[in-house]
Amino acid sequence: MSRVLALDPLLRGSVTGSVFLVVVIKVVIAFVILLVAVLLYIWAMRKVIADMQNRIGPNRAGPYGVLQTLADGIKLFFKEQSIPDSADRPVFRLAPYLSIMPAFLMFCVVPIGGTVSILGHQTFLQVVDLPMGALFILAMSGLGVYGVMLAGWSSGSKYPLLGSVRASAQLLSYEAAFGLAILGVLIQAGTLSTHEIAVQQQWTNAWSFVSHWFWLKTFVAFGIFLVAATAETNHPPFDLVEAEQELVGGFNTEYTGIRFAIFYLAEFMNVITMSAIAVTLFLGGPSGPSLGFLAHNNVVNVWLLPMVWFLVKVLALLFATVWVRASLPRMRYDRLMSLGWKWLIEIAILWVLVTATVQVAMVEDWNRLLAASIAVVAAVAGYGVLYASMPKSGEQIEEFR
């Protein structure tokens, strides 16, 4: 265990009371930040969508309606919690927590700032820097499906069951593309630790955002990651899980009160966490230009600016999610599946092969341009073969006819 945690300089020496205190403070602050961020995100989302539809949006609770989500939460907290007779009661009660825990745990490996010293201890501004942080992200996003699946199954009613069947099918399909997209970064970074990945994207000169950040070096993986992460979080246009015209409310139809609120919270927490992970893996994490006229160890440059840069990038991505939500209609189910299985997974695999070839070429000191072009040509040809062998739309495979 100590070796697992020893990447954080905080835990390299002996674990004293103050070290323990720092860890507890970090956990509490991360939890509070995430909860407050969800409240503000839901409010901002409603406001921005209202703007895009020429409406005003929530404006009753607090200035500009900023407390609307809090008011909704308090209302839901005091509402009756009904459990259907046909429900599997313990699982029904457990499911909301299974859905919110992975959303929170995933955020724990995201670095939101640089390396700072608290109470005389050097530490990273992230709850924990696991040596296999990227795998942890994959594991947690895979666990998230259990909450949705068990909620639908334990409700003992047909619409939630259909919703959860859809959810598990969708999440499992896109999990593969999601993992392969992350792999594109991991091959280039050569590490699984999120802190290390962030350090590799450090701001060294004005062009670092092109040369050091991974989004351009892995642009195909970045695009696949954005689509797959949107599908992983059941965010529109991939929100077939709760397609209310078809499934009432999807997996959470039978949920009321605070349990329903927890599902709601988990959904939006996932969106925020996924944005934070996209920033960490592809957009440089907390890296960004520091103020040159201040000393490099000034408190603004060490504490504040990395967090500001991180926040700015996350906000830009969150705005993009809201923009997508306001603009795109929900996908048809067969198109969702064909996008996942026929396009994203194949392209992600081939991209991983191209990246690996280039990486090997760099290590072995081959002609990089030649190796890269051969790999790209082989990948395109490979995709052509795959595409030719796929059943086209309107065409059915013999045994399913």
Added chain:
Amino acid sequence: MGRFSGFLVTLRQMGKPRVTTEYPKVKHEKPERLHGRHVLNRYEDGMEKCIGCELCAGVCPANCIYVRGADNPIDDPVSPGERYGFVYEINYLRCIHCDLCVEACPTEAITETKLFEFSFTNRSDAIYTKDQLLVDDDGRARRMPWELWLGGEDDHTSAWMRSTSPSGSSAYEGRVSWSGELGFGVRPPEHGQQTPSPKPQDD
């Protein structure tokens, strides 16, 4: 752009003016002849116009008006003439605001205001009694605690009546054939009937 042009559509809307009216704070101008809740008018000397004839109750298609007339006390008459409305109740859970009572009234005693924004919390509040319907000493409608008014919404209490009285024919438009009201005097005629109706035979 093809399938992505939707993104520009939503982005372009962000700077445009809002279509929402912040309703309780801001209200749209109401049509001049809107059918709202009723008032019982009084003459300029303070006498009530209602004579307790029950024509309004008789014509009401929703059966929401209840009137009982009584003889005027000789020493302290309530209305000029023989009889007055002793009991006058309108049930606003039934009223459909058709204004047939206003047309039926021979003395312009009952007219409609532009007020309709009520939120009663019990059924007995929905039955307006004569004390609540009768205009106050300034000739204005009385404000019930559950009614939402802004500004001069209670000014035009009889516009519809004045534009169509006495027979609903546009041939009479602009001809004053009604009596003065407490607080307002003889109101000017309402203009602007859109379609001319056929000329009455006996004119």
